[in-house]
Amino acid sequence: MSKQKIVVxxxxxxxxxxxxxxxxxxxxDYQIVTFAEESRLAYDRVMxxxxxxxxxxxxxxxxxxxxxxxQGIEYHINEKITSLDRHxxxxxxxxxxxxxxxxxxxxxxxxxxxxxxxGKDQPNIHVYRTLEDLDQIADSAKxxxxxxxxxxxxxxxxxxxxxxxxxxxxxxxxxxPRLMAVQLDDGGGALLRSKISELGVxxxxxxxxxxxxxxxxxxxxxxxxxxxxxxxxxxxxxxxxRPQDHLARTGDLTLGExxxxxxxxxxxTNDHDIYAIGECAxxxxxxxxxxxxxxxxAKAAVSHLTERRxxxxxxxxxxxADMSTKLKLLGVxxxxxxxxxxxxxxxxxxSFIDSSAGIYKKIVxxxxxxxxxxxxxxxxxxxxxxxxxxVLNKIELSQAPECLLLPEMDGEASAxxxxxxxxxxxxxxxxxxxxxxxxxxxxxxxxxxxxxxKSCTGAGTGCGGCVPxxxxxxxxxxxxxGVSVDNSLCRHFSHSRQELFDIIRVxxxxxxDALLSECGTGDGCEICKPAAANMFASLWxxxxxxxxxxxxxxxxxxxxxxxxxxxTYSIVPRIPGxxxxxxxxxxxxxxxxxxxxxxxxTGGQRIDLFGAQLHELPIIWKKMVDAGLxxxxxxxxxxxxxxxxxxxxxxxxxxxxxxSMAILIEKRYRGVRSPHKVKMAVSGxxxxxxxxxxxxxxxxxxxxxxxxxVAGNGGMRPRxxxxxxxxxxxxxxxxxxxxxxxxxxxTADRLQRTSVWMENLEGGLDYLKDVVINDKLKINDxxxxxxxxxxxxxxCEWKTTIxxxxxxxxxxxxxxxxxxxxxxxxxxxxxxxxxxxxxSNAVEIxxxxx
Amino acid sequence: MNTVAEQQTWxxxxxxxxxxxxxxxxxxxxGQQVAIFHLSSSKLGNVSLVKAVSNLDPFSDANVLSRGxxxxxxxxxxxxxxxxxxxxxxxxxxxxxxxxxSIATYHVRVSDGLVQLRRS
Ligand code: SRM
Ligand SMILES: Cc1cc2nc3c(=O)[nH]c(=O)nc-3n(C[C@H](O)[C@H](O)[C@H](O)COP(=O)(O)OP(=O)(O)OC[C@H]3O[C@@H](n4cnc5c(N)ncnc54)[C@H](O)[C@@H]3O)c2cc1C
Ligand code: SF4
Ligand code: FES
Numbered sequence: 001m002s003k004q005k006i007v008v009x010x011x012x013x014x015x016x017x018x019x020x021x022x023x024x025x026x027x028x029d030y031q032i033v034t035f036a037e038e039s040r041l042a043y044d045r046v047m048x049x050x051x052x053x054x055x056x057x058x059x060x061x062x063x064x065x066x067x068x069x070x071q072g073i074e075y076h077i078n079e080k081i082t083s084l085d086r087h088x089x090x091x092x093x094x095x096x097x098x099x100x101x102x103x104x105x106x107x108x109x110x111x112x113x114x115x116x117x118x119g120k121d122q123p124n125i126h127v128y129r130t131l132e133d134l135d136q137i138a139d140s141a142k143x144x145x146x147x148x149x150x151x152x153x154x155x156x157x158x159x160x161x162x163x164x165x166x167x168x169x170x171x172x173x174x175x176x177p178r179l180m181a182v183q184l185d186d187g188g189g190a191l192l193r194s195k196i197s198e199l200g201v202x203x204x205x206x207x208x209x210x211x212x213x214x215x216x217x218x219x220x221x222x223x224x225x226x227x228x229x230x231x232x233x234x235x236x237x238x239x240x241x242r243p244q245d246h247l248a249r250t251g252d253l254t255l256g257e258x259x260x261x262x263x264x265x266x267x268x269t270n271d272h273d274i275y276a277i278g279e280c281a282x283x284x285x286x287x288x289x290x291x292x293x294x295x296x297x298a299k300a301a302v303s304h305l306t307e308r309r310x311x312x313x314x315x316x317x318x319x320x321a322d323m324s325t326k327l328k329l330l331g332v333x334x335x336x337x338x339x340x341x342x343x344x345x346x347x348x349x350x351s352f353i354d355s356s357a358g359i360y361k362k363i364v365x366x367x368x369x370x371x372x373x374x375x376x377x378x379x380x381x382x383x384x385x386x387x388x389x390x391v392l393n394k395i396e397l398s399q400a401p402e403c404l405l406l407p408e409m410d411g412e413a414s415a416x417x418x419x420x421x422x423x424x425x426x427x428x429x430x431x432x433x434x435x436x437x438x439x440x441x442x443x444x445x446x447x448x449x450x451x452x453x454k455s456c457t458g459a460g461t462g463c464g465g466c467v468p469x470x471x472x473x474x475x476x477x478x479x480x481x482g483v484s485v486d487n488s489l490c491r492h493f494s495h496s497r498q499e500l501f502d503i504i505r506v507x508x509x510x511x512x513d514a515l516l517s518e519c520g521t522g523d524g525c526e527i528c529k530p531a532a533a534n535m536f537a538s539l540w541x542x543x544x545x546x547x548x549x550x551x552x553x554x555x556x557x558x559x560x561x562x563x564x565x566x567x568t569y570s571i572v573p574r575i576p577g578x579x580x581x582x583x584x585x586x587x588x589x590x591x592x593x594x595x596x597x598x599x600x601x602t603g604g605q606r607i608d609l610f611g612a613q614l615h616e617l618p619i620i621w622k623k624m625v626d627a628g629l630x631x632x633x634x635x636x637x638x639x640x641x642x643x644x645x646x647x648x649x650x651x652x653x654x655x656x657x658x659x660s661m662a663i664l665i666e667k668r669y670r671g672v673r674s675p676h677k678v679k680m681a682v683s684g685x686x687x688x689x690x691x692x693x694x695x696x697x698x699x700x701x702x703x704x705x706x707x708x709x710v711a712g713n714g715g716m717r718p719r720x721x722x723x724x725x726x727x728x729x730x731x732x733x734x735x736x737x738x739x740x741x742x743x744x745x746x747t748a749d750r751l752q753r754t755s756v757w758m759e760n761l762e763g764g765l766d767y768l769k770d771v772v773i774n775d776k777l778k779i780n781d782x783x784x785x786x787x788x789x790x791x792x793x794x795x796c797e798w799k800t801t802i803x804x805x806x807x808x809x810x811x812x813x814x815x816x817x818x819x820x821x822x823x824x825x826x827x828x829x830x831x832x833x834x835x836x837x838x839x840s841n842a843v844e845i846x847x848x849x850x
Numbered sequence: 851m852n853t854v855a856e857q858q859t860w861x862x863x864x865x866x867x868x869x870x871x872x873x874x875x876x877x878x879x880x881g882q883q884v885a886i887f888h889l890s891s892s893k894l895g896n897v898s899l900v901k902a903v904s905n906l907d908p909f910s911d912a913n914v915l916s917r918g919x920x921x922x923x924x925x926x927x928x929x930x931x932x933x934x935x936x937x938x939x940x941x942x943x944x945x946x947x948x949x950x951x952s953i954a955t956y957h958v959r960v961s962d963g964l965v966q967l968r969r970s
Contacts, residue, residue: 491923492922513891513892516891516892516893517892522893522922522923522924522925523891523893523894523922523927524921524922525919525921525922525923525930526919526921526930526935526937529919529921530919547870547871550870550872550873551870551871551872551873551919551920552872552919553919554919554932555914555917555918555919555932556932558873558917559917563914563917563932563933565910565912565933566910566912567910567912567913567914567917567933809868810870810873810875813876813913814876814877814878814883815863815864815868815869815875815876815877815886816863816864816877816878817878819878821883821913823906823911823912823913
């Protein structure tokens with residue numbers, strides 16, 4: 001039997017998902033051909049806006065031509081299908097290609113609706129749907145100062161965010177009296193509006209655009225029906241979407257009154273050789289403008305087409321979909337669940353407003369108060385996952401409904417009853433339709449971390465919104481299995497670093513012997529000793545060479561310098577914020593000359609002198625200290641550098657004094673020991689010359705204050721920092737850093753940078769905000785006190801050491817001779833020294849000798 | 851009492867007090883570099899033990915082992931190279947992470963508060 005030929009028109013997210021599901025197990029049975037009107041194969045439209053913040057078209061791609069080739073899928077890009085002949089079972093493309101099909105799948109998506117406003121067809125007026133649209137908007141932005149988005153719905157606000165990121169003064173013009181009219185109620189809309197206005201986006205509601213004409217101060221003027229007007233250079237229409245059903249019309253398929261291709265539960269149209277899926281399809285007179293229902297339709301169609309052979313014979317008909325959504329718009333969390341408007345007869349409504357924190361929550365419950373029917377969340381959507389499950393699975397509330405709204409008290413479970421209350425059938429990931437049972441099965445089968453779970457169940461790989469819930473299911477299931485994740489520090493301590501830290505703190509343990517007798521065995525090793533020394537330092541801040549501590553230090557801390565491959569050391573004085581006087585610069589140069597040190601500008605805006613021998617360290621450091629320079633802690637797991645830019649002092653763009661702030665911060669946190677090194681940077685404006693978003697703490701000036709970013713990383717696995725707070729003043733900035741820094745010190749693993757810490761932090765950024773901004777754990781005062789203690793007890797380690805003859809005894813190569821190490825040999829490279837011992841041969845030599 | 855013969859066999863290196871507990875120093879000895887470690891902990895009954903091995907890290911060809919951390923496993927004591935962290939048994943000189951590699955060991959003792967290495 002020859003293969004059935006399946007033609008898929010439209011290679012968007014849903015068309016691709018259909019192909020992917022079909023090709024996975026049935027590529028032998030079907031010949032698949034797909035036509036894409038766009039210039040590339042499917043990409044992640046949900047993440048479209050991230051194209052402006054670092055994701056390239058390749059990052060967003062859901063597949064590649066190579067992958068399709070490998071699966072034997074025939075594809076035609078830049079090839080729009082323009083007509084359908086159902087009688088002969090053919091489709092024809094704009095370029096005249098005609099192709100027959102056995103089964104046709106229409107996945108043509110939708111197109112942005114542009115109201116017939118006179119003047120809409122001019123340059124620099126756009127829609128927001130494809131990567132090409134985004135390229136064009138970025139082009140317009142280059143010659144624009146002001147941008148307007150017409151439409152204050154979900155996509156409109158996302159487009160506004162994009163304009164803002166492109167540096168435009170941004171306005172949103174909405175016809176309705178509130179933003180996101182479909183999802184939110186008046187209270188939620190009002191709060192969202194005030195939050196968005198605070199971020200500098202001007203919102204105009206109840207404005208009906210009458211025409212777009214030439215402007216006086218800008219390129220265009222938009223005249224509104226009420227006589228007012230707004231001048232702008234760029235316009236983006238986001239006035240809703242319409243199903244792309246043109247092709248279906250040419251084939252005379254049944255359509256809805258207001259468009260959309262009518263389908264049944266199998267996603268079949270009235271022609272039983274033609275399916276329609278995704279945003280072009282109309283089911284029960286409804287269009288579903290979200291990705292999860294689209295994927296569900298694709299599955300239903302695959303199941304029907306393969307006569308239920310797919311998905312282990314599981315019935316996967318399309319039975320409608322929940323339109324709950326959770327989003328972050330311009331940094332504001334917004335969610336709506338189920339019957340958000342309280343349309344169910346006799347439903348009761350409760351709401352909670354915390355205007356200082358900018359949080360609005362509303363719940364809709366059944367008349368008997370037993371079931372949650374819907375909800376609206378603005379400003380804090382951390383309840384979304386739990387509440388959605390309560391609605392979808394009709395779980396009876398375990399407490400009075402109002403308990404859901406009250407901020408969680410320590411230790412008490414909320415009325416939701418936790419993850420255990422969810423039935424096995426509960427859908428955890430709606431995008432990929434993965435149930436709690438599926439996840440538990442995968443965990444039982446050995447997928448015991450999030451990354452593995454993602455790759456074997458697909459959960460969490462769509463919008464990503466379910467990952468916190470996924471994590472909870474994972475942990476609960478691991479608990480069930482009796483798998484206690486072994487996070488013992490090493491063979492001497494069966495505790496995690498975090499647990500040890502708490503023991504040391506609460507029992508005020510100050511030395512290693514005491515720690516061992518409290519909770520360890522044996523005599524310690526190269527893992528637990530430095531870790532303990534580091535924790536003692538983070539808590540008590542005694543000098544690292546204090547008698548009880550010296551034996552615990554890694555060699556770099558032990559000699560206050562970084563050991564190089566030949567046993568010599570580097571010398572890095574602190575140069576706060578990278579600012580240095582000519583005198584200090586000259587002194588460093590003179591020292592380098594006198595001691596014949598290799599000199600290099602580091603990647604951290606300071607100067608490193610290499611090749612100093614042990615006995616030279618105190619002499620050199622004495623000169624440094626006498627001249628007012630301090631240790632740079634390049635050797636410590638502690639604050640490294642605070643990189644700065646020149647900011648308002650010199651730069652024409654600067655909006656704050658970034659250099660002074662960097663110096664202030666570097667001096668504040670110098671010497672603070674932490675689980676791993678910590679780097680910071682301060683940029684004077686959004687151009688970000690100090691690269692703050694790649695640092696553990698990044699600070700970027702705004703015209704109202706500072707934006708604080710956290711948990712960035714360069715290095716082995718780069719990570720962009722997360723925006724933690726916007727437009728905060730100096731005092732708030734320092735307060736937040738104090739708390740986050742100490743919380744990291746207290747809870748991170750050994751040698752865990754803030755980036756990895758953040759990724760492992762349950763609840764992630766939202767949780768951290770809750771801890772820091774709302775003092776969720778009620779420990780902020782403690783953390784602030786601890787940080788203050790470290791700041792107050794700071795000492796330049798070198799200064800203390802050079803004044804202590806007993807400690808200086810160790811700074812000699814030999815304890816019983818003034819001779820030097822004859823194995824330290826240098827050659828000359830570009831006029832400076834370079835180590836010349838035979839490192840590369842060393843191992844071979846050692847093997848040969850044995 | 852130290853006899854004359856003994857004085858000829860054992861060479862004084864430094865005072866035990868010159869080596870802070872649980873750290874090492876490097877001694878110049880017969881033209882060789884020897885790393886001497888001072889072990890002391892409650893596990894060892896708070897008595898001082900000294901151990902001596904070659905100072906040369908064979909993996910990096912650098913004279914640095916005296917500056918490494920002391921590490922215990924199953925009652926055996928090791929030094930971790932400060933460069934790439936390989937462990938060397940302080941009694942046998944065997945490398946715990948690469949069985950093909952070992953370093954020299956030396957006889958060492960404390961006498962009257964002095965650390966001594968044996969000449970032969
Ligand atoms: C000197 C310098 C390179 C240079 O010639 O410019 C340097 C040198 C070293 N780096 Fe670095 N890093 C230097 C800037 C950086 C930067 C750039 C920056 O800070 O802007 C990065 C990437 C940014 C980041 O950390 O996120 C960087 C990422 C690393 C990493 C990878 C960390 C990670 O989380 O992925 C290591 C390894 C580690 O820490 O485990 C490392 C480790 C090291 C060590 C400590 C390796 C070692 O143990 O011997 C080097 C010793 C320095 C010494 O002897 O003084 N160095 N290193 C730079 C010193 C900056 C300073 O003034 O303190
Ligand atoms: C900015 C933005 C943000 C979004 N955010 C979210 C979100 O957070 N959560 C969520 O659930 N959803 C979100 N969505 C919606 C989501 O992207 C869509 O639901 C999803 O892309 C629909 O998939 P589709 O395949 O039906 O349509 P599309 O992805 O639009 O794909 C249809 C494809 O078919 C092509 N095509 C059309 N006609 C023809 C033809 N005749 N011949 C050949 N090709 C044709 C089109 O060019 C297009 O490439 C967002 C959408 C946008 C634009
Ligand atoms: S970040 Fe802004 S203020 Fe700082 S130097 Fe760059 S352009 Fe100037
Ligand atoms: S719900 Fe979107 S990825 Fe799971």
